[in-house]
Amino acid sequence: MSEQQRSTLSLNARDIPIKSVTVFTDRAEVNRSFRVSLKPGLNEIRLENVAGSIEQQSIRVDGQGAASIHEVKFESKPINIENSDLPKVKELTTKLKEVEAEAQKERDLQSIYNARIEALNNAVKTIGQSSTKGDSSNLVSFNETAEASLESFFDYHERKSIELKAKTRVVDERIRTLDLEIQRLNDEINQYRWNMGTKNTISIELENQMEAGDAEVDLAVGYQVYGARWSPSYDIRVKSKLETHRMDISYFGNIQQQTGEDWSDVQLSLSTAQPGLGGDLPKLGTTVVQFYRPPPQQPQEQMYAMRTCMAAPASDEMMNGGAARKMKRAVATAEENVLSTTFTIPVRKTIPSDPSEHKVTITIEKLTCYLHYHCVPKKDTNVFLLATVVNETDYPILAGPASVYVNNSMSAMINLKSTSCGEKLECPLGVDKTVKVIYKPTHKFQTQVGMINKNSSSGNEQRIVVKNTKRSESVLITLHEPVPKSSDEKIKVRMFSPELPKPKDTKTEEDIRIVHLPSVGVELDDLHNLLWTEVIQPEHEKEFIVKWAVEYPHNETVEYVERSQHE
Structure with missing residues (x-):
């Protein structure tokens, strides 16, 4: 069989406009599309001067037309920098x-x-x-x-x-x-x-499948480049008027790229996917119980090898080797899938390759919010205002910094937590100085109880005064006050004020996803702290009295130790 005719066409990648860019948290995917005319037989299309930070295994080529792709390969050669300044x-x-x-x-x-x-x-x-x-x-x-x-x-x-x-x-x-x-x-x-220190070239070998004459084909070339990233930030504005409260969340993407290529007038997308993370499910071995024996001293390298798991190599079937395949028509990829979310910016953007950070608006959403005041007077008598909303948008809220404004006044700089669609989000709005809390000196008392088996009783009475100085707005406030929890059956804790209600039923998943403001009354939280919620009318004050006593054997001494949730 006679050797096929072979033609070569060299193109400068910088002369081919970038069609779209998807930015990830640690890299970006660049997509270029262009039309070429193929001579009869085999054709080599050389796309020269692509970005120096390219990830070689990420190159993919698709297209439309009467041709088939035989091979795609990547070449990198050093060049003289002095003569290559752009x-x-x-x-x-x-x-x-x-x-x-x-x-x-x-x-x-x-x-x-x-x-x-x-x-x-x-x-x-x-x-x-x-x-x-x-x-x-x-x-x-x-x-x-x-x-x-x-x-x-x-x-x-x-x-x-x-x-x-x-x-x-x-x-x-x-x-x-x-x-x-x-x-x-x-x-x-x-x-x-x-x-520019190296000349990077993507070489595409195509076969013209027209029976005679040239073939016009459209090629789409995509590849990932390092030196690009994006991170979220937010502008939160709470507008409060009497009983109506609204939260406007402006969702921004902050993009920085130093890939060596300017992204001029491109369709921009921001993805939460992390291409660098493998998708292999970890495997468990067999757990056995045995007598402990001190392990022999091992070299540092061997210890490291025991702790290291080898990752499966990335597949390169798509790009290298194999028989010729028929070109298929390109199809659009979904913007959302089970592993990630992709935000498509509605207007085309230009992001130059420089150290600057460029902010783009992803969306602005208006949500109904519920305001609630909290105070932990034992540690801080400041009253903190919290806004609770349900993320009813089509976008997950990623962890990131947020500027918070209440009625057009700067309130706080906070870090939002990740919140999926449909989940509740609690947003701290800062300290409200119009609600004042006075934590009076604690009254303690000691007594002896019992006729035969005498016990000691250590009592504690705490008075807390809350003043609402607002002229026309009532406030719903929850006070957080510690109540001791017994760690021994010989230690009895008795609550005198306020009277605790019977334990509530376990919350359902629906209760967790729906915003419910705390009901007026008292309850113990999971850490055995008292949560006392009341409504304070405008220009009114209310006194809260928390009184409890601890009984224990008179020949013992008790101490009060605060433990965190993770201990």
Whole structure:
């Protein structure tokens, strides 16, 4: 069989616009599409100057047309950096020279100011030295004229020194700013040149399947690149008016990319997927119980090997080797699946390759919220306002920083927790100074109980006053107060005030997902702390009395130890 005719076409990747980019938390997927004309027989399409930070195993090629793909391979060759500067690098280099010249000008001005300050100080020293050398010709005659002249000189020295030092501080600050800009430009230039240190080429071998003549085919090339990331942030605005409360959540994506390629006017998507994580399910071995024997001393390398699990190698069936396959029509991928969520930005964006962070709006959602006040007066008498909402949006809320505003006033900077669709989200809104709590001194008492088997009784009475200074709005507040829990059957804890209700039934999953404000009354939480909820009317106050006693054998001593939830 005679050898097929072979043609080669070289294209510069930087001349082919990027169609879409999906940004992950540690990398990005770049998609380019273009049309080529295939000669009869075999055709090699060489896509040159692709990004230097490319992940080779991620390259994929699809297309439409009368052709089949035989092979896709990646080549990387070193090149001469001096002769390969892109217009972007030349532009940055020109800007760098301008900033360096401006910084040098400021340093020259700094030297002049310092010299003038030194000259003024030397003039003062000269006057002092002349008066102490014993040379009568140089001694200052302290008459009224000399005194006025000296006073005038010292006033001038003080005024000029202050003026020159103020100018020096301004120049110093400008120099620091310019030095930071010089560093930024150098980093950006080095990043570009690092990406250009090698010539990366994607080679695609296609076979024209037209019986005669050229074949027009559309190719779509996708690959992942490092040096890109995104993270979420939020702007939360709570608008409260009497009994109606609304929360507006603005969901932002903060994108940074230094891949060496500018993303100009691209369809941008942000994905929560983590391509670097493997999908293999861990396997358990057999757990046996045996007598402990001290293990023999083992080398560091062997200990490390025992703790390390080998990951399965990534599959490369898609890209390398194998028989020719028929080209298929490209299909759109779903924006959401069981493993991740992808946010598609509705307008096309331009994200240059530089150290800057670029903020894009993902969505703005309006949710009904429920406001509730909390206070732990034993530790802090400040009253904290919390807003509770259900995430009724189609977007999961990822963990990230949030700026919180209440009625257009800055309230707090917080870190939101991850919240899936349909789950409840509690958002702290900061301290409300219009609700005041007074934690009065604790009253303690000690008594003996029992006629035959005498026990000691240690009592505790705590009074808490809550004042609502709001003029027209009542508040629902929950006080958190510790109540001791017995760790021994000989220790009895008796609650006198308030009276505790019977335990409630276990909450259902539906109760957990629906927002329920605390009911007025008292209950013990999972840590055996008292939660006392009441409504305080406008310009009113209420006193809460928490009283309990602990009985224990008179020959024993008890102590109160606070344990965290994780102990």
